[in-house]
Amino acid sequence: MRATSALDWFMDKTVVPGYSRLGPALRRAWWLDDPEPDALADRHVVVTGASSGLGAATVLGLARLGATVHLLGRDQGRLDACADDVRRQLASAGSPVPELVTSVCDVSDLDAVRVYATALAARVDALHGLVHVAGVLPPERQESAQGHELVYATHVLGPFLLTHLLRPLLRADGDARVVWVSSGGMYTRSLDASDPEAKEREWSGTDAYARTKRMQVALARMWADRMRTDPVAVHAMHPGWAATPGVTASLPRFARLTAPILRTPAQGADTIVWLTAAAPASAAAGCSGAFWSDRRPRATSYLPGQQDPPGERARLWETVADAVDADPR
Numbered sequence: 001m002r003a004t005s006a007l008d009w010f011m012d013k014t015v016v017p018g019y020s021r022l023g024p025a026l027r028r029a030w031w032l033d034d035p036e037p038d039a040l041a042d043r044h045v046v047v048t049g050a051s052s053g054l055g056a057a058t059v060l061g062l063a064r065l066g067a068t069v070h071l072l073g074r075d076q077g078r079l080d081a082c083a084d085d086v087r088r089q090l091a092s093a094g095s096p097v098p099e100l101v102t103s104v105c106d107v108s109d110l111d112a113v114r115v116y117a118t119a120l121a122a123r124v125d126a127l128h129g130l131v132h133v134a135g136v137l138p139p140e141r142q143e144s145a146q147g148h149e150l151v152y153a154t155h156v157l158g159p160f161l162l163t164h165l166l167r168p169l170l171r172a173d174g175d176a177r178v179v180w181v182s183s184g185g186m187y188t189r190s191l192d193a194s195d196p197e198a199k200e201r202e203w204s205g206t207d208a209y210a211r212t213k214r215m216q217v218a219l220a221r222m223w224a225d226r227m228r229t230d231p232v233a234v235h236a237m238h239p240g241w242a243a244t245p246g247v248t249a250s251l252p253r254f255a256r257l258t259a260p261i262l263r264t265p266a267q268g269a270d271t272i273v274w275l276t277a278a279a280p281a282s283a284a285a286g287c288s289g290a291f292w293s294d295r296r297p298r299a300t301s302y303l304p305g306q307q308d309p310p311g312e313r314a315r316l317w318e319t320v321a322d323a324v325d326a327d328p329r
């Protein structure tokens, strides 16, 4: 056990082995058990960014465990194509095909998030999982429907508001999970809640991406603290490096250079599905607020000076709550 822990730690620290397809290939020899095959039967799970890449792989993984999955994205055609593909894959494997519900909801648009949350509450009594997958890395600065910087609105504002609005449904499940899909790129930035919209500094896509991915990890921690008395566990995770349409489009050079070692979308999505479905007695429930990769909690900082500066989390929470006009307790 000690030898495998040391190897796991070494792979994580040296990045390439841990983030590449070697990570799950080796770690599955010692990682925690798969969920039961029907772990999510009769459970509802919302997945944002469900029409592509890791989101689509997450939908397949959750549906395979019996969940009714609610797929959110910005384009009805892409969502329907993803749902059809999942139905086809399950049927051809002889597996039952649960209900898949597609909804157009741009999570960067706070009005759309409010409309969706109201509609969902009218349709379901309880929600087992909320998985924040939607992600963007645009080539130039763009703004959301409400005029917020797009990367911040997509990774932080929309997911924060959706979590707040769906909290009563999550509580009603009795054993719910919220999973924030962050990125190893967050290690390149420390938490900084000043100027989250990049109004006073030069904007770059990779900078906005890494900053907001760091914010997601801090927010997951803070939601976990606030939901301590709810029967809801909150997790952040990073998927390693997976071959997805998003990586090919946003980071073509990286995708080309790393092609032979990239994970499949299913390998990238494995820990997302596992965190959503793992039994409450498992490590997942005892570690609400942790940052995971390959079914293990990981450090949130490796270098000196990367720890969240004192007061910065509270400042972030206030800034975000103010921007979405909500004050969750």
Ligand SMILES: NC(=O)c1ccc[n+]([C@@H]2O[C@H](COP(=O)([O-])OP(=O)(O)OC[C@H]3O[C@@H](n4cnc5c(N)ncnc54)[C@H](OP(=O)(O)O)[C@@H]3O)[C@@H](O)[C@H]2O)c1
Residues within 6 Å of the ligand: 048, 049, 050, 051, 052, 053, 054, 055, 072, 073, 074, 075, 078, 079, 105, 106, 107, 108, 109, 132, 133, 134, 135, 136, 154, 181, 182, 183, 184, 238, 239, 240, 241, 242, 243, 244, 245, 246, 247, 268
């Ligand atoms: N792939 C990797 O190696 C990797 C590594 C680290 C972290 N991640 C994270 O994993 C997540 C998924 O990435 P991916 O590689 O699978 O990318 P992808 O193939 O580009 O998928 C991104 C998904 O997000 C959706 N989306 C984007 N903006 C949205 C919005 N405003 N509202 C609703 N949906 C939205 C897209 O759907 P539509 O365009 O159809 O709306 C698409 O389904 C991202 O958060 C990313 O940061 C990925």
